[in-house]
Amino acid sequence: MSQTFKKILVISICLLFAGCSAKKPEYISRLPQQDEVLPVPGDEGGPLQPDTGDENNMLYVPEPDNAIQPPSPREQASLSLIEKAISFLDENRPDDTIRVLEQAVNISPDMVENYYYLAEAWIMKGNLSQARENNDLALIYYGNDPDWLYRIEEQKGRIDGLD
């Protein structure tokens, strides 16, 4: 078989399978891909607003994958404690806030609210190291919620600013 024939054969086969590119590995990741979530703060400290069609509004809030699940009994109990903790925070009582949130963590350890408000209480106490630890934990438990992601990032910025 001449070299020319071999080249033609190889090229023909290549053309035949041109569309058959190798599959990408099947990565299964919980975290959003780059184009999935683009949270941009709407106003200072406020939650993200829904898309109003305004071209200048660059917010893109993805549709949730699943319908919102009602909180489990544990989460419900934990949320009640978080409410109490927030009221302590409003009253400038960081120690009481931390105590109640620790109890909430003991009941339901995977709620973003616990860690976010723990970080707030530690900021109030001036312990930025613990504030940062809890801010980092909030980032694990934010559940792809862009509102929470924005709030956590904003909190991180505040901690960095204070440090």
Added chain:
Amino acid sequence: MAKKTGLKGRLKRRIIIPGLLLSAVVIVSVLLYMLNLSGQIDERFSDRPWDIPSRVYSDTTFLYDGQHINKNLLVSKLHRLGYRDVSQSPERRGEMHVTGEAIFVYLRDFHTPTYSQESRSVKLSISEGQIESIKNSATGESLTPLELEPEELMLYFGPRWERRQYLSIRTLPPYVVHAILAAEDGDFYEHQGISFKGIARAFIQNLKAGKINQGASTVTQQVARMFFLTKDVTIRRKIREQLIAIVLELKFSKEEILEIFLNETNWGQQGSAAIVGLAEAARFYFDKKASDLSVAEAAALAVVIRNSSYYSPYRNPDKLVKMRNLVLDSMKEEGWLDENTYETALASPLEPVQYTNHVRQARYFTDYLTGQISELYPMDTLTSEGFSIYTTIDTQVQQAAEEALRNGLRDLETKNPKLQRKDPGEKLQGAVIVMQPKTGYILAMAGGRNYGVSQFNRAANAYRQPGSAFKPFAFLTAMDRFSPVSKLSNFPQSYTVEGEPWTPKNYEMDAPEEVTMREALAYSQNIATVNLVFADDLDGKDAASVDLAMAAGLEKLKKTVHDFHFAPIENPYPSMVLGAQEITPLMLARAYCAFAADGRLPYPLSVSSIVDEKGKVIERRHSQKESVISPAKAYLMSDMLKSAVEIGTGKSLKNYGIDWPAAGKTGTTNEARDAWFVGYTPNILAVVWVGFDNNDRVYATGSRAALPIWARLMKSLPQYVSGKWFEKPSGIETVKICKESGLIARDGCKETEDAMFLTETAPEKKCDIHKSWLDLFR
């Protein structure tokens, strides 16, 4: 006249002047003596007049709708809290009624440093081990989540073993004070320390009786006796008592004297401890604050002062009621009670709460706690200042841990007679420590099977080899280079340690020669673990390279030991990889917490706050954590340890009914002298150790000796079982791989699996074994 003058002069010289001089001397002496007494009183009352023991409390308990509970443990807890069973719906605070489907309980009000909760009657509806609803019995309002008050674990008694709480007289309703005065000193507000009216009355009464059966001591005299005198009945002591009473009246107001009296009077015994002070008496006999006592109850307590044994509401209720009614009569005569109140009180039945003995709980834990807080407060302070010390202990977990350990050890002894010992001090021992991994709260600590026999706290102080329970920390040192699917040599490899050959062996004789990292941990393969840490790619390397690899591995291990706060080690040695370094169960529990807490190592927390006797918070302790590994590494380690429970050395857990996701690791040391099991979920972590204090053999592995205790413990704590697994953090990827090559699967790969990786160790290449000819062109 001269004679008369002489007589008068003689009289004056011989009697009057000496008499006056003598009187002056006596008066001056008495005054000087009273001045001296005044100094003594000043000295005695300059500091605290009495010692109030500090109390140690458990954490509060949350109950909520939908919560799975262990009803028996909950009822036990309510009983320990002093709630007493009644046969119908409770009508008074401190009562409870248990039926098949509900617990009715009239909760007391309570205060913690964080907030207060008011008394209320509650109905907990329970169905199939789950709380259906928590409602206010009266209004039907939902009360979820409901918080139960903390339990008293112990008191720091001084040498006198007195239970007491400080009571301010200003908090008392007038009738409580009047009841005490009616029984003890009706003229209190009229005399100056000594009641001549009382003395005359007692004299006549005793004359009539022909013996001394009524005293005339005022409240002030009794206070004098309490602080400055013995109980001897002598004229000298009586005179001194009266002088002190007069000085007390000069120095203190009536209210102050009465407050001292109410705080210092003995009201009986609770077990080996004396009940001192009205506040403690009200709590003990009527489960109330002194300010909440009824007129009839106050009158009854006033009688108990006279003779707490003879007028005990438990031993002689009839005699007590008779005397109580006499006190009520006196109160009415003095004009302190109106007719209606008097009649109501007279008709009131005597209803003391059920007698409870003082029982110290969680004794190993409270010893540990004492060690922790005695750095802040000396023992003298703890026995006198009346602090309230709030801890992190969950008494339901504590009870479950103690029972699981006791029963588990007994079962082991029954199954293997070689473990039995006659001497209680030499019996098979164990320790259990339970923590909430994310906060570091110590939920339970059982430092031995019987505190009465041995007070050595093995949970906190026993340094033992962890064996394979240490392996996850060895694996950590290699996680940057290896993935769970990396193939490791499980073939025996000799190392040179201080000139001597060291050849680690596997527990099983027929272990495969090659295993994945996940399998090595799940099946606890010694050789693969050592090869992983010291000589990951030894093939074809010479001895010098092996030594270098070992040195590098040991340095990494030393750092890990340091990071996870195990006992520091200067010169690491190879057998450390297999858990030869001695550590305590508490150290191991804390270190494993990092896997369950996103890589954060928490400080083990035993105290949440300390409050002084006036209610001021003087110490706050919060959960503090430090990052030791990435959340991704922690997650991956938990995932591998879940495999150990599902397919590896911990797989017998499912035989004990553990059907929810859990991570765990067994540990067994040389010749089975220590048996360990560490297991955890996102909600709870527990370490179990079993062994002999003298290092005798246990003749069982961690999976046979310690794991069943862990399973028994977890089965009895449904409130800590959520059934959920950890949230996957960033930095974790799941890739479909070819099981044979460990690389990204191709279509032609026969056996594939979804494998989990750290992003940095995820395979980038496709399977190089199952290439098809088409792959040439892809």
